[in-house]
Amino acid sequence: MGALGQLGSTQQRLLRQLLMASEGGTVESLCEQLHISHNAVRQHLSALIARDYVERAQSRPSGGRPVACYRLTEAGHALFPRNYGTIATALLAQLGERLGVAAVEQLLRDLGHGLGSREVAPAPATPPEELASGLARKLDAMGYEAIAARHGDEWQVEAFNCVFHALARQHPQVCKFDLAYLEAASGRRIHHMECIVRGGHVCRFRLGALLSSPEPPDDPAA
Known part of the structure; x- marks a missing residue:
């Protein structure tokens, strides 16, 4: 089993969402895509950041306060198989x-x-x-x-x-x-x-x- 398979199913889904989001994802967008709460998304992001699979990206302007954005690191990209x-x-x-x-x-x-x-x-x-x-x-x-x-x-x-x-x-x-x-x-x-x-x-x-x-x-x- 690869490193990706050793993660929980929700964290795997979160990583796949970030893989498909070239500009990264926000807590709000990840909540909608994964159908979980804001707190759950933040907890999973914190765990993945600690393992160096995810990092903070440049914040997105939202008309008001900038919105935090997250993206995969090189280690995060390496979790996905390359043939x-x-x-x-x-x-x-x-x-x-x-x-x-x-x-x-x-x-x-x-x-x-x-x-x-x-x-x-x-x-x-x-x-x-x-x-x-x-x-x-x-x-x-x-x-x-x-x-x-x-x-x-x-x-x-x-x-x-x-x-x-x-x-x-x-x-x-x-x-x-x-x-x-x-x-x-x-x-x-x-x-x-x-x-x-x-x-x-x-x-x-x-x-x-x-x-x-x-x-x-x-x-x-x-």
């Missing part, structure tokens, strides 16, 4: 046909490297636990539900939510994006130890040597 997967899958298929699999894989590496390069890379002497925790936070912010996990003497990063799951099942080279992102963001060689799409319980990444240090390349199948 990016279908378009992304079709796009990768077209690119593969026109450019070839190797070129698409390199494109994904370049995208990952470009995004990762925007991050502030940790210092070379950063302790492994701190390094893994920092990378996990970066992945977590992107929706991967990631944590730092200890495996023997090593600290690794585990992601429980593959944000490209449906896409990666048809185009496994998408995983190269993750690897390139993590390498650019960390300055380390990253080894893909376990993959959800290939039957693993998590996507697990081992932190290797600094990219400036000589190290055997990854297995191409990894």
Whole structure:
């Protein structure tokens, strides 16, 4: 169940009304649309504002005192599903046909490297636990539900939510994006130890040597 489904039915209806109101909605208009009292609307708005799903918009002139107006925040808009997967899958298929699999894989590496390069890379002497925790936070912010996990003497990063799951099942080279992102963001060689799409319980990444240090390349199948 998504975050929207975890809200009460009235709050879901209120959010949908604001979604359809490009200029936002007033307490009065929401009362009429939802058939509930002014106090109930205000209570629901207060709860949704506290969760950063709704915000106060510019007041509307009403011939007298300006009327308070409310609208969805970015987080509020994000509650509603967006089917990016279908378009992304079709796009990768077209690119593969026109450019070839190797070129698409390199494109994904370049995208990952470009995004990762925007991050502030940790210092070379950063302790492994701190390094893994920092990378996990970066992945977590992107929706991967990631944590730092200890495996023997090593600290690794585990992601429980593959944000490209449906896409990666048809185009496994998408995983190269993750690897390139993590390498650019960390300055380390990253080894893909376990993959959800290939039957693993998590996507697990081992932190290797600094990219400036000589190290055997990854297995191409990894």
